[in-house]
Amino acid sequence: MNGPRILLVVGGGIAAYKSCELVRTIRKAGGSVTCVLTEGGAKFVTPMTLAALSEKPVHTTLWDLRNEAEMGHIQLSREADLVVVCPATADLMAKMAAGIADDLATTLLLATDKPVMAIPAMNVRMWQHAATIRNVQSLRASGVDVMEPDEGPMACGEFGPGRLPEVQMIWQRIAQALAGGSVMDDAPQADAADGQGVGGVPGAAIARGGKAIGLGASSPLVATKGEARAAPPTDPDAINHLTGGAAPQPFDPLAGQPDFDRGLEHRPLYGRHVLVTAGPTHEPIDPVRYIANRSSGKQGFAIAAAAAEAGARVTLVAGPVHLPTPPGVERIDVESALEMADAVEAALPADIAVMVAAVADWRVSRSADQKLKKKSGDGPPTLELTENPDILATLAKSAGRPSLVVGFAAETQDVIRYAREKRVRKGADWIIANDVSGDVMGGDANTVHIVTGSDVISLPEMPKEDVARILVERFADALPR
Structure with missing residues (x-):
């Protein structure tokens, strides 16, 4: 590995999930x-998820005897070119400022001789508390690069400074930290005003042990000028905050740094339309009874949320589930398969279609207008069933076919074989297959296999939100540029 080596410390905050996106992006840039x-x-992201994205073991404890026999925490603290703490919680920064070393993360932060960067994320009151202000001042005085948090709506429902900065801004900061003072003296220089390269150095070469580490001009690690405006809150009524006319926010609080408008333009699905179906369908037998399945809709809703986070315009066609609408997502509620098919057709055109909904295969040919009465001795009524429209196959063969059509296959046996057959039969580009023989339907975790025309990629078990983010990143990579 010739690229920069980053040691990423993931703190315990809700923003920890964004560390997954950061890992993937740094690796795409050529770093490790x-x-x-x-x-x-x-509590928010699993070791297995980070291991799958980084392709390296994830370290969680100081008491790993195999590593500690060789003083592993010291080795970890010295191997990296940069140590990044993201998210840096109030508790973690307090320990850093006080020099407390009571777990692996704080011990290696105290033992490292490499530059340290902290990316804060916490409630607005915590960020503005006098104790946190003192700790940040102390860390900066000690040489730790503490990035200013973003201002905006928070998971707790409040509004203000304390949000984790957008990952693009973190990339910019990492690139500047790697280049600052370490750019090779003989690297080709350029006017900083042209917006090329890190600190005005196109293809900046970072020094490590006397060896140049190339950062190509096209690398996401290379900071470039860009225009991005702060995305307004998606539900201004809920947070009672004016969203119009936001002034550009400085990228770096230090003097002499350029201003960057923060927004969605840099996100991988910006300008794209993503259509997602989720949940079950209810096929009426009479006004009080219906045919359905056990789908909770959680995976589909998580994919819609992740696509919106990635900058897409998202249309979510939802069957009858009791789940909150993800921020920034347009939701269309339906009951039956026929209603879902009509809603999908009306939502076109789209760049990506992700058909997660568990659509009932059959419906009653003629549902009763009145409740069917049970009569003693007559036995159950005879229900004449007819096949529902195949929404996935119809979409895959339509004139307005999206560039990427993704279906889901919930199986209880021979999962990959059935998924491969379904992909060909339906005409989909990908099938996301999962084994639902356990408590997946209704549960919060999932184990999926991404079945394409040429490959099968199996992901370890992880929260459905993490599955969604990994899938959305792969969707973005698969789209034509």
């Missing part, structure tokens, strides 16, 4: 990432 997951961070 070793992750240290705190006990709190493991």
Whole structure:
């Protein structure tokens, strides 16, 4: 690995999920990432998820005898070119400022001789508390690069500074930290005003042990000028905050740094339309009874949320489920398969269609207008069934076919074989297959296999939100540029 080596410490905050996006992006840029997951961070993202994205072991404890026999925490703290703490919670920064070393993360932060960057994320009151202000001042005085958090709506429902900055801004900061003072003296220089390269150095070469580490001009790690405006809150009524006319926010609080308008333009699905179906369908037998399945809609809703986070315009066609609408998502509620088919057709054109809904295969040919009465001795009524429209196959063969059509296959046996057959039969580009023989339907975790025309990629079990983010990143990579 010739690229920069990043040691990423993942703190215990809700923003920990964004560390997954950061890992993937740094690796796409040619760097390597070793992750240290705190006990709190493991409540939000699993070691297996970070390991799958970084392709390196994830370190969680100081008491790993195999590593500690060789003083592993010291080795970890010295191998990296940059140590990044993201998210840096109030608790973690307090420990850093006080020099507390009571777990692996704080011990290696105290032992490292490499530059350290902290990306804060916390409630607005916590960020503005006098104790946090003192800790940040202390860390900066000690040489730690503490990035200013973003201002906006928070998971707790409040509004203000304390949000984790957008990942693009974190990339910019990492690139500047790697280049600052370490750019090779003989690297070709350019006017900073032309917006090329890190600190005005196109293809900046980062020094490590006397060896140049190339950062190509097209690398996401290379900071470039860009225009991005802060995305207004998606539900201004809910947070009672004016969203219009926001002034550009400075990228860096230090003097002499350029201003960057923060927004969606840099996100991988910006300008794209993503159509998602989710949940079951209810096929009426009479006014009070219906045919349905056990789909909870959680995976589909998570994919819609992740696509919106990636900058897409998202249309979510939802069967009858009781789940909140993800921020920034247009939701269309339907009951039956026929209603879902009509809603999907009306939502076109789209760049990506992700058909997650578990559509009932059959419906009653003629549902009763009145409740069917049970009569003693007559036995159950005879229900004449007819096949529902195949929404996935119809979409895949339509004139307005999206560039990427993705279907889901919930199976209880021979999962990959059935998924491969379904992909060909339906005409889909990909099938996301999962084994639903356990408690997946209605549960919060999933194990999926991405079945394409040429490959099968199996992901480890992880929260459905993490599955969604990984899938959305792969969707973005698969689209034509």
